[in-house]
Amino acid sequence: MNTNDHGGAGGSAGTGLDTLDVAAGQDWMTAVAATVSAHKDELTELDAAIGDADHGANLQRGFTAVTAALSGGFEPETVGQLLTKVGMTLISSVGGASGPLFGSAFRAMGKQLATPEADADQLALALRAGLDSVRALGAAAAGDKTMVDALTPAVKAFDDAVAAGLGLVVAARAAADAADEGARATVPMQARKGRASYLGERSIGHQDPGATSTALIFAALAETTARAR
Amino acid sequence: MNTNDHGGAGGSAGTGLDTLDVAAGQDWMTAVAATVSAHKDELTELDAAIGDADHGANLQRGFTAVTAALSGGFEPETVGQLLTKVGMTLISSVGGASGPLFGSAFRAMGKQLATPEADADQLALALRAGLDSVRALGAAAAGDKTMVDALTPAVKAFDDAVAAGLGLVVAARAAADAADEGARATVPMQARKGRASYLGERSIGHQDPGATSTALIFAALAETTARAR
Amino acid sequence: MKKFLNSAESFVADSLAGLAAAHPALRVQAEGPDGPFVARRAATQPGKVALVSGGGYGHEPLHGGFVGVGMLDAACPGEVFTSPVPGQILAAAQAVDGGAGVVFVVKNYTGDVLNFQMAAELAAEDTGVAVETVLVDDDVAVRDSTWTAGRRGTGATVFVEKIAGALAERGESLADVADMGRRVNANSRSFAVALTACTTPANGKPGFLLPEDEMEVGVGIHGEPGRSREKLASAREVAALALDAILAEPLFGAQGERQDGVEVIAMVSGLGATPLSELYILFHEASRLLAERDISIVRSLVGNYVTSLDMAGASFTLCRADDELLELWDAPVNTPALRWGL
Amino acid sequence: MKKFLNSAESFVADSLAGLAAAHPALRVQAEGPDGPFVARRAATQPGKVALVSGGGYGHEPLHGGFVGVGMLDAACPGEVFTSPVPGQILAAAQAVDGGAGVVFVVKNYTGDVLNFQMAAELAAEDTGVAVETVLVDDDVAVRDSTWTAGRRGTGATVFVEKIAGALAERGESLADVADMGRRVNANSRSFAVALTACTTPANGKPGFLLPEDEMEVGVGIHGEPGRSREKLASAREVAALALDAILAEPLFGAQGERQDGVEVIAMVSGLGATPLSELYILFHEASRLLAERDISIVRSLVGNYVTSLDMAGASFTLCRADDELLELWDAPVNTPALRWGL
């Protein structure tokens, strides 16, 4: 599955966002909810092959809950409050492995962003914190065939782009591409974490569902930031 | 299914048996065991369509037991003893509806044949007694789509041939043909007795397994009597 | 055929050996002139009426799983879907008779009826064992008439065995225990729906083929097709279909009217391959529908009680209850498949 | 998809409603910020340690069917094959805490582990409820290593819940009840074989396709394929395969040697669509194989206890027993799926 089907959006630095404010953060979540719904069956099928066929339903349930939580009169003042709410909502609605993992990633990001408007540097730090929290919680290393294999290169690509002064739009695009590549790179891996690890060698040859949904989340970020407001 | 595939044996009055003695009775049972085994799957499939898919296995188990019972040092002095033994063995090994019904048919025949050698007239009476006992036990009338629909015309054809002085071979052949025709005539009937009755109208269009096996038993009798000793 | 077995021939014997290994309180008389049958290991209390049931194999836990204190004294399994033979039934009856006689609980199938009838005749002729027979015929999917084999016996068998078994345990007479069994049967009705056919070990393939979007309505427990084939429906519709058929019986009061005061014991039994999660969904729908008519479910069973090999499907059984039946229902029972109070 | 359901979305809620309707001694807290969870209707005796378990739905009767006197105090069902969420677990723990603390019985799956861990953290931070966690990881089909997610928790869960539950009922301390749970887990090993895949309501089609003549060996209870795919084998061979894997564990004594004096509680559980008749055949074979090694089965369960929706298959679980464990095993229990002495 090519998770980069984000429909246009070149990402040339000139047209998109320089920062992620609360409204853009909400747009990002709306985009995630949409792409997760659109890819629900594909995520489920990936999970059916090496897991328990619920990843699509899990994330759809989670981001539907997120959409509801963000729309119901909730008016966060900072991006951090927004993302913390996203994390809490995922934790309280998804279940499974991905609920706590994605949930704590968003919570960890939220903690870093006590600002109404996050610039690329702040986002880079936040993404790094998100990755760290997934690794701390799930204890997966790179190459274990989990979401970490999409998250790690995505965060690095974002970092590198920001360090090179390329700005949010390019960084987000680079992260999305790296996440997608990372997800596809899980195909030949033998799983060492999560349910797929039970299959031993039989996990080889399948793309990890959590890495795939991670790439969707980054694709949605790239799409959101690239869009002119 | 054409149950008349008795393999040759013209049945011209000259070549076969005039009477059924104990040895011929044993031959008959051997022939029944063989034809039931050969048609086991067909009987099962007929029973699968409107019953419970066990008629083939039931009769194979029963006539295997009969073969064993007749071979193990059992030396009946009369045809009656032989057929009574057959009936008892069927009752004690078949189960289901067909076990008691076929079993009591043979027992009732046995009661009539206290002779080492039964002629066609005696056999006619015995067959009639067999039919009566099936009807008494199972309470099925002609047209109810049961073994009675093969047994009734078979007994009548046997009777008629004997009354016309045509002898055992011709009578047995006539009975076999009538049984087969009776079995095939069950196809358009709606069952009123046995498991097939549960299907109501859906029992129409299928041949009754018990009528079919009844025809096999008569075919084996025709074959046995037609054979020159 | 996808089954755990060693051979079709040894299916019943191997399975009974497993029952024996798992339940030390039962003894399994092996196949042979006197078997097979399953009986309580402890001898029947002198003076206690014994209950003997049986039927073709493939309906587990019925009947072997209902042998034990408070329920059956013995069960006679036949081959798969084939009734037991008279000798086997007689042997079981003789083995468990405690001098007060034996009640045969017989599901109304020609084979079972004839074989138990012959066993009863043998008992009367050759032994001193007094026998009374209770026929179970609760399946309303079968259109009954005096000209046919009558309704099938299915789920009500569990109720008959439990309640008559409890009465026997109290030391009541042969006639009273049998009458109680008949009363429970008269108070009970069933209806079943199948999503797949079952496969007998001997046949090795499903008895019929059912498309992905169809179900068989009004099936029995021997793999035969039902009264009709219908489009697959929701759990709610399936429950409605079954309960409508059952509640059409005058036993449960005038149709369409609210039935204040009618109490039932309700069972939703899987047919073998339907998981408990789905049975609970059906039970939920059934309980809603009954509540709408003010019929109260006062006791219930949800699980695999009367099955049809590996058929996916479920049966619904209602038994109209009263205080006496409920007291007997609640009496202690200790069998592999039904146990409480002990 | 051939299932009795109203919709994939309402599968769990409808099924829990059925559980509630069928078992008046249980109360089902509906879905919402504090649910769903299943608890005993009666409040926890003050001073009694409470046991809370849970996990994805689809394993019925596990866990809701094991709530009741002598076993669990509450069970938290997640969506099908999806672990429950921390808030739900915390709500259950708070509801059943009797002041003596709560033992979480958690099957070792990343999702369950993380969600129960978060609930335990919340309990420590926000409430006065003391929590101890018992991880169940008995499935020897998973090659364990420090680098992986470890073995799965399957059949041993029933043993842990029963035996630790009995100890809790005696008023023992939180630490002791948790330790007992850990000891039972350490003493238990499982192995399962599937003949078909299962179908989740949300997915609507089988997780994998298995040819008529093949089986999946070493499967878990979430529809994932097993360690290997093999030619369909006889019941005897299947039992041998499973027991060889289990008995290779040093826990059951040196391999290949006769194990005089080793006593086990043995369970053969269906995975959902396998009929009891076949489970007994497997149990028969297992008991023969154990007898050959002089390992005695001193207690047993044969039936559907830990299932995987509508998967055809069976799991084998052995728990090495001693007098203390057996005494606790025999202690009274009254739950929908396990009941004796009450």
Ligand SMILES: Nc1ncnc2c1ncn2[C@@H]1O[C@H](COP(=O)(O)OP(=O)(O)O)[C@@H](O)[C@H]1O
């Ligand atoms: N220990 C872990 N660390 C990081 N990610 C993990 C870990 N375990 C599982 N995952 C991720 O979670 C995904 C599965 O999520 P999901 O299907 O929603 O949960 P579950 O496995 O409980 O059914 C996997 O594809 C993998 O990417």
Ligand SMILES: Nc1ncnc2c1ncn2[C@@H]1O[C@H](COP(=O)(O)OP(=O)(O)O)[C@@H](O)[C@H]1O
């Ligand atoms: N009441 C009856 N009278 C006569 N024959 C009957 C009656 N009921 C059933 N049968 C015969 O028995 C046959 C079925 O035998 P079998 O399959 O061996 O037993 P079961 O129906 O118990 O499985 C039917 O095809 C029918 O011919």
Ligand SMILES: [Mg+2]
């Ligand atoms: Mg999953």
Ligand SMILES: [Mg+2]
């Ligand atoms: Mg039949």
Ligand SMILES: [Mg+2]
């Ligand atoms: Mg039969």
Ligand SMILES: [Mg+2]
């Ligand atoms: Mg899951």
